[in-house]
Amino acid sequence: MAAADDDPPGSAGAGAGDLAGTRGGPAAASIVPAQTRPAAGNVLEVRDLTVVFPGRRGRGPARAVDGVNLAVDHGEIVALIGESGCGKSTLARSLAGLISPTGGEVRYEDKPLRYSAAALREYRRHVQLVLQDPAGALNPRQNVFDAVAEGPRLHGLRRDLAARVDSALSRSGLRPPGQFVARYPHELSGGQQQRVVIAGALALGPSVLVADEPVSSLDASVRGEILKLILDLRDQLGLSALIVSHDLGVAWNIADRVAVMYLGRIVEVGTVADVLLRPEHPYTRALISVLPDSRRDRPPAALPGEPPDPTAIPPGCRFHPRCPRLAALAPGDPRARLCRESDVPVLPPRGGSRLVACHLAEDADPMREER
Ligand SMILES: Nc1ncnc2c1ncn2[C@@H]1O[C@H](COP(=O)(O)OP(=O)(O)O)[C@@H](O)[C@H]1O
Ligand code: SF4
Ligand SMILES: [Mg+2]
Numbered sequence: 142m143a144a145a146d147d148d149p150p151g152s153a154g155a156g157a158g159d160l161a162g163t164r165g166g167p168a169a170a171s172i173v174p175a176q177t178r179p180a181a182g183n184v185l186e187v188r189d190l191t192v193v194f195p196g197r198r199g200r201g202p203a204r205a206v207d208g209v210n211l212a213v214d215h216g217e218i219v220a221l222i223g224e225s226g227c228g229k230s231t232l233a234r235s236l237a238g239l240i241s242p243t244g245g246e247v248r249y250e251d252k253p254l255r256y257s258a259a260a261l262r263e264y265r266r267h268v269q270l271v272l273q274d275p276a277g278a279l280n281p282r283q284n285v286f287d288a289v290a291e292g293p294r295l296h297g298l299r300r301d302l303a304a305r306v307d308s309a310l311s312r313s314g315l316r317p318p319g320q321f322v323a324r325y326p327h328e329l330s331g332g333q334q335q336r337v338v339i340a341g342a343l344a345l346g347p348s349v350l351v352a353d354e355p356v357s358s359l360d361a362s363v364r365g366e367i368l369k370l371i372l373d374l375r376d377q378l379g380l381s382a383l384i385v386s387h388d389l390g391v392a393w394n395i396a397d398r399v400a401v402m403y404l405g406r407i408v409e410v411g412t413v414a415d416v417l418l419r420p421e422h423p424y425t426r427a428l429i430s431v432l433p434d435s436r437r438d439r440p441p442a443a444l445p446g447e448p449p450d451p452t453a454i455p456p457g458c459r460f461h462p463r464c465p466r467l468a469a470l471a472p473g474d475p476r477a478r479l480c481r482e483s484d485v486p487v488l489p490p491r492g493g494s495r496l497v498a499c500h501l502a503e504d505a506d507p508m509r510e511e512r
């Protein structure tokens with residue numbers, strides 16, 4: 142396949158489209174997906190995870206995460222994508238130990254996470270959350286040194302604190318660290334603020350970063366730099382990461398594997414090239430089809446149908462009210478009943494190079510449907 146054909150649909154306008162050097166080379170090379178790394182065992186995993194929030198404003202309970210299996214390997218970057226409200230942040234916060242799930246479990250290094258204060262404290266040394274808005278994450282009255290030293294101090298890591306802070310700042314690209322330690326957040330650019338937040342996470346020597354929309358509040362010009370930093374940290378420190386993003390361009394540029402979430406469930410998971418270039422689930426295809434496409438001069442479009450509501454999950458396949466594959470079935474096709482009445486089995490954490498939660502996935506002819 143020619144290089145130009147390897148662009149995911151919409152990559153040029155997908156927000157993080159022009160990521161010169163993200164993968165360590167010029168712009169053209171930056172959109173080559175990373176090789177999927179050989180399996181080295183899961184560092185982080187969720188099994189059958191469910192998070193139900195109590196009803197608000199007279200509505201029923203919200204099943205924000207509704208039976209999710211997902212695994213992240215050592216040194217692997219997994220992108221979690223999906224529309225707003227599909228449960229990405231709830232899953233990320235559960236992985237970071239900030240939400241105690243209603244059902245299922247989070248596992249780190251093959252052991253279930255316990256929710257005692259001591260167990261959570263230990264866990265957070267290994268799994269660190271990076272949020273979308275660095276300005277909100279940083280205390281405006283705390284200088285860079287204190288911001289980065291906060292985690293180590295809380296964990297009693299006071300020995301060689303200055304060296305630990307310097308090293309974390311350098312690793313985060315704030316060099317020389319001496320030029321930054323005395324500054325306050327308002328004296329830094331958005332990109333530098335996000336680097337300070339990442340340095341704060343690194344100061345604890347974690348194995349995994351869980352980053353919730355880590356570049357969506359940043360200018361397009363610095364998004365690529367922050368993504369490149371996360372890639373470098375993986376390469377230099379062997380860090381694993383789960384990157385939450387509604388932006389498929391971010392997933393394309395950084396991930397080894399992509400998991401697509403719809404209404405609290407993972408509906409498709411596989412290598413970045415499989416999922417973004419050869420999507421099989423009708424929802425993944427719909428997400429890709431509405432991206433802007435500079436080659437076809439097509440502006441972004443809205444996904445058809447009602448946005449999903451976790452307080453009113455449809456029976457059968459939860460995507461069926463919006464599904465173009467179901468809509469294209471001939472009248473009287475018996476498979477339509479399956480879609481409308483039978484829940485689709487939950488995907489396991491791994492299995493083959495790609496998993497798809499669709500009753501008709503086996504029948505789907507990828508050449509038949511327009512992407
Ligand atoms: N604390 C909460 N109480 C009730 N509902 C919530 C709460 N947090 C999130 N939700 C609901 O759960 C669903 C998933 O939210 P979220 O995980 O933030 O989605 P995403 O990050 O994909 O936009 C949304 O419908 C949201 O309104
Ligand atoms: S199971 Fe049916 S409704 Fe659901 S995604 Fe597949 S074709 Fe569409
Ligand atoms: Mg979110």
